Amino acid sequence: MKGLSETxxxxxxxxxxxxxxxxxxxxxxxxxxxxxxSLFFGPSEISVQQCIDALMNHYGTVTDELADMVIWEIRIxxxxxxxxxxxxxxxxxxxxxxxxxxxxxxxxxxxxxxGAYLGVAVFMAFGICVxxxxxxxxxxxxxxxxxxxxxxxxxxxxxSRGKISSGKLILIGIAVMYIFSATTSLIKVLADExxxxxxYQWGVGSLSGQEWDEIGIALAVTTAGLFLLALQARxxxxxxxxxxxxxxxxxxxxxVILYSMTLVSLVTAGVVAFTxxxxxxxxxxxxxxxxxxxNKMKYLIPASASFGAMFLIIADTIAxxxxxxxxPCGVVASxxxxxxxxIILMRQRKKALL
Amino acid sequence: xxxxxxxxxxxYTADTPVLRDINLCITGPKFVSILGPNGVGxxxxxxxxxxxxxxxxxxVYIDGTDVSTITIKELAKIVGYVPYSANDTFPLSxxxxxxxxxxxxxxxxxxxxxxxxxYRTLRMLGITxxxxxxxxxxxxxxxxxxxxxxxxxxxxxxLLLDEPTSNLDIRHQIAVTKxxxxxxxxxxxxxxxxxxxxxxxxxxxxxxxxxxxGTVYATGTPSEVITPENLQAVYEVEARVEDDGGRPHVILExxxxxxxxxxxEDEPARV
Numbered sequence: 316m317k318g319l320s321e322t323x324x325x326x327x328x329x330x331x332x333x334x335x336x337x338x339x340x341x342x343x344x345x346x347x348x349x350x351x352x353s354l355f356f357g358p359s360e361i362s363v364q365q366c367i368d369a370l371m372n373h374y375g376t377v378t379d380e381l382a383d384m385v386i387w388e389i390r391i392x393x394x395x396x397x398x399x400x401x402x403x404x405x406x407x408x409x410x411x412x413x414x415x416x417x418x419x420x421x422x423x424x425x426x427x428x429x430g431a432y433l434g435v436a437v438f439m440a441f442g443i444c445v446x447x448x449x450x451x452x453x454x455x456x457x458x459x460x461x462x463x464x465x466x467x468x469x470x471x472x473x474x475s476r477g478k479i480s481s482g483k484l485i486l487i488g489i490a491v492m493y494i495f496s497a498t499t500s501l502i503k504v505l506a507d508e509x510x511x512x513x514x515y516q517w518g519v520g521s522l523s524g525q526e527w528d529e530i531g532i533a534l535a536v537t538t539a540g541l542f543l544l545a546l547q548a549r550x551x552x553x554x555x556x557x558x559x560x561x562x563x564x565x566x567x568x569x570x571v572i573l574y575s576m577t578l579v580s581l582v583t584a585g586v587v588a589f590t591x592x593x594x595x596x597x598x599x600x601x602x603x604x605x606x607x608x609x610n611k612m613k614y615l616i617p618a619s620a621s622f623g624a625m626f627l628i629i630a631d632t633i634a635x636x637x638x639x640x641x642x643p644c645g646v647v648a649s650x651x652x653x654x655x656x657x658i659i660l661m662r663q664r665k666k667a668l669l
Numbered sequence: 670x671x672x673x674x675x676x677x678x679x680x681y682t683a684d685t686p687v688l689r690d691i692n693l694c695i696t697g698p699k700f701v702s703i704l705g706p707n708g709v710g711x712x713x714x715x716x717x718x719x720x721x722x723x724x725x726x727x728x729v730y731i732d733g734t735d736v737s738t739i740t741i742k743e744l745a746k747i748v749g750y751v752p753y754s755a756n757d758t759f760p761l762s763x764x765x766x767x768x769x770x771x772x773x774x775x776x777x778x779x780x781x782x783x784x785x786x787x788y789r790t791l792r793m794l795g796i797t798x799x800x801x802x803x804x805x806x807x808x809x810x811x812x813x814x815x816x817x818x819x820x821x822x823x824x825x826x827x828l829l830l831d832e833p834t835s836n837l838d839i840r841h842q843i844a845v846t847k848x849x850x851x852x853x854x855x856x857x858x859x860x861x862x863x864x865x866x867x868x869x870x871x872x873x874x875x876x877x878x879x880x881x882x883g884t885v886y887a888t889g890t891p892s893e894v895i896t897p898e899n900l901q902a903v904y905e906v907e908a909r910v911e912d913d914g915g916r917p918h919v920i921l922e923x924x925x926x927x928x929x930x931x932x933x934e935d936e937p938a939r940v
Contacts, residue, residue, distance in 0.1 A: 318797040324788045325781075327801055328764050416758040553769055555759050562721045563750035564823065565742030565773040609803075610759035 335608040335618065342621035346398060349628045353394045356635040359385045392525040396533065396589065397628040397644065400522065401596055403537040403586045405623020407579040408597030409604065409615050410544050413551045414575045415481040418605075421597035422583035425488035426466035428592040429495040431584060434462030435591070436502045436514045455517075456529070459588035466491040467580040471573065484572070520593035520645030522631055529589045536585030540578045541620065547575055548612035555610065593645040596623050599656045606659065626652060670732050670826045670859055671696045672718070677727035679713055686725065687713050690884050695876065697827070697859025700850045702870035704894075705880030706904055711863045712753070714880070715829045718861075719748040731827065745773035749825030751816050753832050760805035763815050767791065770819035783822075790818045794848070809836040813845060821852070828852070830862040834869070842866065846873045871895050871917045879903055892917050 319327065355366050361382050369382040377383045408421040422428055435455050437443050444454035445461045466488050473487055499518075503511055553566040561568045587593070600623035601615065608618040630648040637647075677691035688710045695701055703711050716722040718729055720741050729736045736744055749770070757766070764787060771783040791797045794814045799807060804815060813833055820828055830849070834842040846862075850873045853860040864870040870877060870891070877894040879887045881903040887894045895917040900908045905925035910917045 318792065318795070319788075319800060321785070321788050324764075324791075324797060324800055325784055328784060331762070331801060413759060418758070549772060549775065552761065552765070553772055555757055555761075556766075556769060557752070557756050559716070559721050559750070559752055560755075560769070560819075562741055563719055563745060563748075563752075564769055564819075565740070565745030567741065605759065609765075610757075610761055611765050 332614070335614040338604070338607045339614075339617045339621045342618070342625045346401075346621065346625040346628050349625065349632055350394050350398065353397075353628060353632040353635065354386060354390045356632060357385065357390050357393075358635075359389070361385055388527075389523070392527060392530055393522050393631065394628060395530050396522045396525045396586075397631040398624045399530065399533045399537055400586045400590050400593060401600070401623035401625070401627035402541070402620040403533070403582045403623075404593065404597040405600030405604075405626070406541055406544065406616050406620040407583050408623075409601035409612070409619035410547075410551065410575050410579050411597075412601055413555050413610070413612060413615070414572050415485055416555060416557075417481060417485055418602055419598070420485055420488075421601075422579060422587075423592070423594040423597055424492065425485070426492035426495060427463045427580050427583045428587050428594065429492045429499070430463035430465050431459035431587040432518055432592050433495045433499045433502075434458035434460070435517050436499045436506075437462075439510050439513050439517075440502045440506045452526075456588045460584045462495075463584040463587060464580055465495075467577055470576060474569070474573065481572070484576075517591040519643040520587075520591040521643045522590055522593075522627075525589060533586050533589055537582055540582035540585070541616070544575060544578050544582075545616055547571060548616060551575065551612045552610075555612075591643075591645070593627070593648065595645070595649045595652055596626055599652050600626055603656065603659060670698075671730075672827060672859060672861075673730040674718070675728045675730070677714075677717060677729065678725045679710070679717055679722060680725050686883060688717070688724075688883050691727065693878065693885060693888065695859065695861070695878075698853050698857040699859055699875045700853040700873060701859070701861045701876045701878060702864045702874035703861065703878045703880065704864060704867060704870055704903075705886075709880045710883050711880055712831050715750075715831060715861065715863065718827075719750050719829055720744055721750075742773050745823060747826050749820035749823035749828040751813075751820040751828070751830040751833050753835060755804065755812055755816055757804060760803050763791075763796070763799045763802055763804055763807070766804045766815055767818045767822055770822035773823065786822050786824070787818070790821050794818055810838075810841045813837060813841070817845070817848075821856075825858060827859045827861065830860070832863050832865060835865060842869055846870075849873075867895060867900075867919050871919065872913070895919060 354370070355363055365379055365382040366386060369379060369386040372378060373383060373387055404422060411420040411422065411425060412418055435458060438454050438458045444458055446457050449457060469491055470484055470487055503514055506514060550566045550571045553561040553564050554568050554571050558568045601619040604615055604618040604622045608614040627644065627648060630651060631644040633651065634642050634644045634647040672695045674691050674693040677688060678686050679688040680686040691714065703714065705711050713722060717724045720736060731747055767787045767790065768783060771786065775783060788797065791800060794817065796811065796814050799811060807815065813836065817833060834845050837845060846869050849860050849862060852858065874891055877889065877891050878885060879894050879899060886903055887899055895910060897908055897910050900906055900919065907922040909920045909922060911920060
């Protein structure tokens with residue numbers, strides 16, 4: 316078989332990498348375009364022209380107060396939240412999968428989202444907040460945030476007692492998720508009708524009703540978290556090779572797993588505390604991105620993030636187009652994304668890399 | 670270079686050591702083969718050398734440096750490792766798999782140089798045509814070569830291999846073993862390979878370490894170690910050993926029968 320010359324080898328390698336970056340670029344462009352399209356849809360009846368005017372005039376003279384309010388206080392925040400949530404959950408899922416070496420791992424399965432949900436349910440039903448005396452909005456967020464960190468804490472405690480195996484960590488995550496879900500169900504049973512509706516609403520996940528300062532927090536947490544995770548990209552590749560290989564090339568598996576799992580929990584908690592539980596994107600986006608860019612984390616993290624953002628903003632836009640009153644975007648994401656994912660997996664001939 | 674192991678002991682559980690009283694001093698460059706029956710602790714021994722496992726007792730020195738005092742990243746520049754089999758959940762391309770071996774040296778700017786080293790190593794092993802292929806689509810023999818390449822780009826002084834020929838047919842077993850011998854001479858490194866095939870080890874190794882009952886039973890040249898008496902004692906097989914151009918060649922005759930009870934007595938359950 317014909318070998319490669321050194322030039323062919325280096326250019327071939329770099330060319331392959333450029334193609335991976337192209338995937339990131341395409342997803343980002345589609346996400347950006349969909350972002351603008353999504354601004355024209357929503358429950359408020361505002362014409363396209365009004366939307367455009369509101370966009371153009373915001374920093375000049377606002378002529379149409381209502382349109383300006385709808386665009387800048389409702390639609391843009393919602394679209395921003397869709398992008399941030401997509402990025403956070405998808406990149407978080409990619410890192411969880413690789414560090415635990417399991418394509419099933421994602422923030423939802425590992426109990427982070429169900430923890431957030433329980434935190435919210437506890438506040439809504441009993442008015443109990445981990446930091447008492449806060450305004451209602453903040454109490455919900457704080458509760459969601461704190462309880463969603465519980466699975467990670469349990470994992471930290473379990474792993475400090477000796478050997479850490481990824482299978483065991485996933486089982487712990489799933490067990491915690493079940494405990495949380497069961498407790499939430501119990502609270503729902505006990506709750507009165509009105510509270511039940513509120514808890515339910517939060518549980519299906521929604522990107523609407525975001526305040527700018529909430530978006531600021533979610534953005535800050537996501538950006539900082541992903542930056543710190545990106546620094547671990549090469550170490551995560553080594554961990555993916557298995558514990559022995561990782562150690563043999565000088566990487567501490569335990570450190571990488573704890574570091575990345577903690578950050579993923581923080582990043583996920585930073586968004587689900589505001590949006591409610593949005594499943595699926597954390598599982599699906601990384602797995603689809605893997606088909607296009609392979610498994611090297613340097614490319615997989617940005618690819619998952621951009622795909623996740625694209626996925627959620629499209630789902631949210633579809634949700635608004637189909638029913639102006641708004642079915643939750645999490646529902647659309649699962650209903651449309653699920654079959655697409657199954658089809659892609661079934662049609663995929665080659666394993667993993669394209 | 671010199672690899673020295675002093676009073677090494679390793680146990681997974683408190684009461685039953687897998688390895689005990691291991692004392693070895695190997696000076697290289699040289700091609701060393703570790704022999705011994707199943708479950709005797711061959712892999713455990715090499716894992717103690719590159720700190721995949723921490724010995725329960727005893728010390729490992731490389732050129733006088735106690736390995737417990739240096740980081741695994743520093744150690745990874747001195748000791749390369751080729752595992753028994755690869756089990757990447759999410760496979761990378763061949764280049765990226767091999768590049769992983771450059772991890773202990775890598776920085777944000779080192780990619781050009783790392784790629785150069787990876788290319789040279791792939792060319793030496795004759796597998797540049799596989800460079801862009803996904804690792805999981807390769808054959809068993811190609812896998813072994815890629816994993817060998819990853820160990821070599823660590824530019825180690827000592828290369829540890831855990832049964833690198835276990836999944837290969839006879840032709841590839843000989844080819845890989847010959848290559849390892851050549852590497853130890855050309856690159857002046859100490860190659861330590863766990864082997865199941867006594868005759869291949871006998872034919873190519875400079876030195877044999879024979880383990881039995883969790884400790885070193887015999888060390889020396891193939892002719893010194895591979896004798897009918899040692900084979901009887903360590904493997905419980907009856908064998909003739911003939912001279913094949915100065916090297917021993919084993920012809921198996923019979924094995925000590927193994928009823929179930931005895932089997933479990935001899936083979937401590939691995940954790």
